[in-house]
Amino acid sequence: MHVFADPTNFDAYLSGFLWILKLTGASAVFALVIGVLLAAMRVSPVPVLRGFGAAWVNIFRNTPLTLVVFFCYFGLFSTLGLSLAEDLNLNNYWLGVIGLSVYTAAFVCEAVRSGVNTVPTGQAEAARALGLTFAQTLRIVVLPQATRSVVAPFGSILIALCKNATIVGTIGLMESSNVMKDLLNANGDAVIPIFLVFAGTFAALLIPTGYFFGWLANRLAVKR
Amino acid sequence: MSTSSVLYDHPGPRARIRNNVLSVVFGVGVVALLWWVYSKFDAAGQWEAVLWKPFTEPATWTQFILPGLWATLKAAAVGMVLSLVFGIVFAVGRLSDHWWIKVPAGAVVEFFRAVPLLLMIFFVFYGVPFLIQGPVSAFWAVVVGLTLYNGSVLAEAFRAGIRSVPGGQSEAAYAIGMRKSQVMQLILIPQAARAMLPIIVSQLVVLLKDTALGYIVAYPELLQRGVNDLAANKGNIVAAAMVAAAIYIVINSLLTALAGWLDRRSRTRGLRVPRQTRPAAAADSTPEGGATVSEPQG
Amino acid sequence: MWSNAVPRWAPFKKEKSMRIKRVAAVAAVAALSFAMTACGGDSGTGSGGSGASGIVGKAEGQKKLVIGVKADQPGLGLQTGSQYEGFDVEIAKIIAKGLGVEEGNIEWKTTVSANREPFIQQGTVDLVVATYTINDERKQKINFAGPYFIAGQDLLVKADSTITGPEQLEGKKVCSVSGSTPAKRMQTEYPKAQLQQFDAYSKCLPLLENGQVDAVTTDDIILAGYAAQDQYAGKFKVVGKTFSEEPYGIGLKKEDKTGCEKINEILKAAASDGSYKAAWDKTLGKSGKAAPELDTTKLTNCGSV
Numbered sequence: 100m101h102v103f104a105d106p107t108n109f110d111a112y113l114s115g116f117l118w119i120l121k122l123t124g125a126s127a128v129f130a131l132v133i134g135v136l137l138a139a140m141r142v143s144p145v146p147v148l149r150g151f152g153a154a155w156v157n158i159f160r161n162t163p164l165t166l167v168v169f170f171c172y173f174g175l176f177s178t179l180g181l182s183l184a185e186d187l188n189l190n191n192y193w194l195g196v197i198g199l200s201v202y203t204a205a206f207v208c209e210a211v212r213s214g215v216n217t218v219p220t221g222q223a224e225a226a227r228a229l230g231l232t233f234a235q236t237l238r239i240v241v242l243p244q245a246t247r248s249v250v251a252p253f254g255s256i257l258i259a260l261c262k263n264a265t266i267v268g269t270i271g272l273m274e275s276s277n278v279m280k281d282l283l284n285a286n287g288d289a290v291i292p293i294f295l296v297f298a299g300t301f302a303a304l305l306i307p308t309g310y311f312f313g314w315l316a317n318r319l320a321v322k323r
Numbered sequence: 324m325s326t327s328s329v330l331y332d333h334p335g336p337r338a339r340i341r342n343n344v345l346s347v348v349f350g351v352g353v354v355a356l357l358w359w360v361y362s363k364f365d366a367a368g369q370w371e372a373v374l375w376k377p378f379t380e381p382a383t384w385t386q387f388i389l390p391g392l393w394a395t396l397k398a399a400a401v402g403m404v405l406s407l408v409f410g411i412v413f414a415v416g417r418l419s420d421h422w423w424i425k426v427p428a429g430a431v432v433e434f435f436r437a438v439p440l441l442l443m444i445f446f447v448f449y450g451v452p453f454l455i456q457g458p459v460s461a462f463w464a465v466v467v468g469l470t471l472y473n474g475s476v477l478a479e480a481f482r483a484g485i486r487s488v489p490g491g492q493s494e495a496a497y498a499i500g501m502r503k504s505q506v507m508q509l510i511l512i513p514q515a516a517r518a519m520l521p522i523i524v525s526q527l528v529v530l531l532k533d534t535a536l537g538y539i540v541a542y543p544e545l546l547q548r549g550v551n552d553l554a555a556n557k558g559n560i561v562a563a564a565m566v567a568a569a570i571y572i573v574i575n576s577l578l579t580a581l582a583g584w585l586d587r588r589s590r591t592r593g594l595r596v597p598r599q600t601r602p603a604a605a606a607d608s609t610p611e612g613g614a615t616v617s618e619p620q621g
Numbered sequence: 622m623w624s625n626a627v628p629r630w631a632p633f634k635k636e637k638s639m640r641i642k643r644v645a646a647v648a649a650v651a652a653l654s655f656a657m658t659a660c661g662g663d664s665g666t667g668s669g670g671s672g673a674s675g676i677v678g679k680a681e682g683q684k685k686l687v688i689g690v691k692a693d694q695p696g697l698g699l700q701t702g703s704q705y706e707g708f709d710v711e712i713a714k715i716i717a718k719g720l721g722v723e724e725g726n727i728e729w730k731t732t733v734s735a736n737r738e739p740f741i742q743q744g745t746v747d748l749v750v751a752t753y754t755i756n757d758e759r760k761q762k763i764n765f766a767g768p769y770f771i772a773g774q775d776l777l778v779k780a781d782s783t784i785t786g787p788e789q790l791e792g793k794k795v796c797s798v799s800g801s802t803p804a805k806r807m808q809t810e811y812p813k814a815q816l817q818q819f820d821a822y823s824k825c826l827p828l829l830e831n832g833q834v835d836a837v838t839t840d841d842i843i844l845a846g847y848a849a850q851d852q853y854a855g856k857f858k859v860v861g862k863t864f865s866e867e868p869y870g871i872g873l874k875k876e877d878k879t880g881c882e883k884i885n886e887i888l889k890a891a892a893s894d895g896s897y898k899a900a901w902d903k904t905l906g907k908s909g910k911a912a913p914e915l916d917t918t919k920l921t922n923c924g925s926v
Binding site for chain 1: 735794815816820828831
């Protein structure tokens with residue numbers, strides 16, 4: 100453990116995981132909002148909206164995240180000149196958040212859509228019979244009931260999002276995978292301990308998260 | 324899709340006008356945005372012929388993109404086969420009655436599901452050589468990383484699949500005197516495997532996308548050859564990335580379509596337990612629930 | 622950077638019992654194999670038919686060599702399809718020829734900055750000719766022949782930029798490759814510059830072109846290679862004020878002293894018979910820069926003290 104006894108290394112380790120948590124937190128919020136909107140589009144009566152949602156899902160679900168993040172950097176920032184912060188690290192962070200959000204939103208959308216499908220058709224039919232509009236049906240009747248069945252997939256998506264945050268390292272943010280690579284390079288005699296610390300931190304964060312969502316899903320599951 | 328139409332009434336004249344207006348407004352908005360992006364790219368000189376001309380030359384394809392694509396497919400294919408083996412072995416391991424098999428198998432699966440692939444590949448490539456006192460090629464670093472991660476995801480999917488086979492099946496098998504291993508091999512795995520086929524294929528999409536991470540250890544896959552190396556030669560990194568993205572999208576869309584076809588096919592033939600496609604039902608059968616939903620790893 | 626082959630015993634004294642066992646086991650294996658290869662350096666590692674060991678023995682016995690070069694550095698080591706071209710590649714060919722290996726029997730392997738030492742230590746490659754700066758840290762792990770070229774860290778800026786040296790980078794944005802010596806020097810000596818790091822220099826250039834970074838920094842010779850590419854012609858300039866000295870060497874196994882001396886002889890011969898100049902003219906010389914003199918008095922002593 101002499102590698103982590105060095106305060107510089109320990110700080111790098113901490114700040115690496117801090118970036119991961121910040122990336123995960125911000126992206127989770129944006130992805131949830133965009134994903135639910137996309138899902139609403141995909142089940143809406145307007146064909147153009149349905150097409151837009153479908154195109155979004157097909158494009159982002161089928162492109163490697165590395166390339167999505169890459170486009171955020173070289174497309175949005177470098178070519179379109181979208182600068183989100185004066186500080187270089189902060190700018191890379193926000194570009195990473197955009198990439199993670201639009202990518203993860205595609206998966207959130209699909210989870211919500213299949214969640215909507217689990218709500219018995221009678222519910223929507225009853226809502227329509229009461230004269231509710233599409234937006235009302237979705238917002239008041241269907242989505243609240245769908246929430247229960249999307250908890251489990253949301254858990255998986257959140258866990259994957261946290262792991263995917265390491266990919267933002269490819270545009271130069273010093274997140275945990277980059278820190279680990281540097282430490283491995285500098286300490287060839289402590290390869291295993293370094294890996295175990297980094298992998299172990301992820302496991303310690305994510306395995307309990309997985310069990311928590313599993314427990315929540317079981318608790319909320321509708322016994323039909 | 325059929326259920327979604329239950330959410331709204333068949334549009335009357337007013338609703339139709341409203342929908343059309345919405346369509347036009349939104350459509351114009353999207354087109355305007357795309358046009359803005361196009362013109363900004365144009366202003367930045369991204370459409371200049373010199374950047375795109377390499378893609379009309381055969382050498383670009385035969386020397387950069389196609390070899391890269393081949394390396395991508397090769398890593399994905401080997402990774403898939405190994406992941407399947409890993410997945411079956413550990414799924415059965417986790418369902419074992421012996422705690423000394425069940426607990427380690429569970430720990431391995433949980434651990435590798437939680438570790439980012441990027442960390443795994445870094446470790447195998449930079450760390451493992453010091454343990455085995457020999458080089459690890461970039462290919463194996465990528466394949467081992469993919470296998471451990473995707474194999475663990477598949478192990479969870481298989482486990483859920485095996486448990487979703489109706490209890491009567493194994494009870495009947497035990498009743499006619501089969502042993503535990505026979506029940507697993509002859510009754511449970513064949514039924515589970517067919518039900519799990521769509522998930523296996525959609526995991527293949529995830530795996531294929533993940534090979535892109537191979538470029539961080541200089542494995543010459545599509546991203547490395549078709550974007551990084553090509554751009555080092557021609558200086559057209561954005562154009563090259565667009566072409567690579569298009570290739571990924573086409574291949575993965577085909578695989579997704581295959582998964583969808585298999586899904587419909589197995590459902591119409593009644594090979595699946597009806598409610599199993601639904602996340603809510605999946606949540607009943609496995610504590611993590613979401614394991615049956617393929618995970619959006621990059 | 623990779624110091625495993627020479628086990629550090631000191632840290633283990635501080636370790637706690639469980640950890641000691643695992644780490645010590647790994648270190649023991651490393652130490653054992655290091656001892657074995659170290660002995661092998663004298664008695665012949667068994668590869669090749671002749672009595673000579675190391676690369677000389679391999680070249681004689683198998684008539685083959687595996688050489689690590691860069692794949693993404695125009696003018697030095699650039700992979701164009703299935704082939705590699707550049708000054709490093711030409712130097713590697715001269716050395717192979719001097720060792721009696723034909724050009725067709727060289728197996729080229731792409732190396733990146735971070736995996737050069739491990740590749741040599743683990744025997745993935747026989748030689749590395751990849752903009753490989755000779756320094757003391759690396760000498761702990763491998764042996765260097767050469768230098769065959771003296772580069773220096775410099776800045777690449779837009780043609781109309783007013784930056785004339787690294788002192789003016791305060792608050793400016795600089796792009797380099799993560800884990801590289803130039804990137805580390807920026808962090809330690811010019812910490813007030815903001816450093817954008819990528820895995821390849823080719824990603825820095827579009828940023829410089831669009832003005833998102835103010836400079837790209839690495840060795841002058843690498844920068845010159847990029848600046849000379851067709852699509853960037855006239856857009857950039859190399860500042861021309863180097864602020865470090867980077868002698869490029871040829872990396873090989875630490876215990877292969879014979880091989881190292883042989884390579885230095887080959888380099889000496891190449892300097893006098895004109896093949897060194899020909900290699901330059903064929904690659905970097907295209908930019909109009911005259912071939913440098915190869916100062917054969919500066920060649921390394923191959924690890925002998």
